[in-house]
Amino acid sequence: MKIAILGGDGFVGWPTALHLSDAGHDIHILDNLSRRWIDTELGVQSLTPMDSIQERTRIWHAETGRRIHFNLIDLARDYELLKNWLAEHRPDAIVHFAEQRAAPYSMKSDRHKNYTVNNNVNATHNLLNALVELGLDAHLVHLGTMGVYGYSTIGAAIPEGYLPVGIETMGGETVSQEILYPSNPGSIYHMTKCLDQLLFQFYARNDGLRITDLHQGIVWGTHTEQTRRHAQLINRFDYDGDYGTVLNRFLIQAAIGYPLTVHGTGGQTRAFIHIQDSVRCIELALKSPPGHGSRVEIFNQMTETHRVRDLAEMIAGITGSKIAWLPNPRKEAAENELVVRNEKFLSLGLDPIRLEDGLLSEIVDVAKKFAYRVDRSRVPAVSAWTKEIAPLINHDP
Ligand code: USQ
8 A cells, every 4th residue: 555654753653654664565754853843842852862764764775675755744734735745646545643742742831732732633634624625535544542531530441432322312212322432631632632533523424534543542662573673763762751651751760760750649540552562553453444434433552551650660670760759740630440442453453562571671671771861850740731730840849
């Protein structure tokens, strides 16, 4: 297939581009390189040394003989460029990662809130709009988030996108209907993914677009089969308080002797998936497009759930690290249960990678190798969810 990967220079986009290229597909990355600009804005860098996208694709070609094409396009701002590119190349499928993906970054200031909403919602809408205008019947696979469901304290199993409900009619009868699971975002970033869901519902129903939305959990790990092939194919690996995600942060903190930064009681339960499984799931989704006239296909792209304090205690047990119990910069339930249905990917053949000591130690080793690149002052999470929380987390103890 000819596949456009929007946001193909990012943390999940890059290994996906390599994985799909390796599987024989013709890969075209469209990216505005905003993630690299945000590193510059924040004054941080990936733990792993990353080359330019052009250099990365050159090395991939030298290693495999396969080409990955790169196009510098800002989906949110360059609608005409995007439309012209799609008209010229007419891809069979499109994988859409091109959104600002960090919850803490989206909450930093009014400017960051505006940026995240404008960027994410416009990017998705421009894409859908262009597909309809061009009559392009490409299968769109979007990287969404488990966070659209929110984290209730009830603990009922979360279905894959749609919830059966009984509704009482005027005549007193109960009829059953499936509705999109009620969204309950915990940050401006997560809110944009809820808005994306509505855009998808409309365009699938109104224009018959074929759309798959992947509600992904927190990704851990850094390497995939392809990124291991050459030092310059390495994936990015974030550790800072805005972009580093919880398990990867704990592993890097363990590697540099920094106390593991648990927010609050660590009672937050979240869904997780290894980066290698993430790219496999995207390939499985591409192989199973919804039919014409179908509703939006939704998968829960996660393999395990864990409580934050259990992860911290597990890593402290393996590495001897200390745990720091910190005031929580976020407004979120202190403790929650989480049960998630994920049968769809399992039935398509996903054999999940489980969180186990060997893999965790391997990541600590990668982190130790590049520990000299870490700026310890960038480790704490300092983006507060509300003005009331800010003094609690920004005070000098
Ligand atoms: N947390 C800590 N200590 C830390 C960092 C985080 O206790 O040092 C806690 C947070 O308070 C939160 C949980 O760990 O309760 C998860 O935080 P996270 O930063 O790992 O994940 P999150 O902000 O939810 O976002 C990440 C990705 C996002 C993706 C989402 C999937 O950045 O792109 O959509 O995971 S999910 O969480 O399932 O919505």
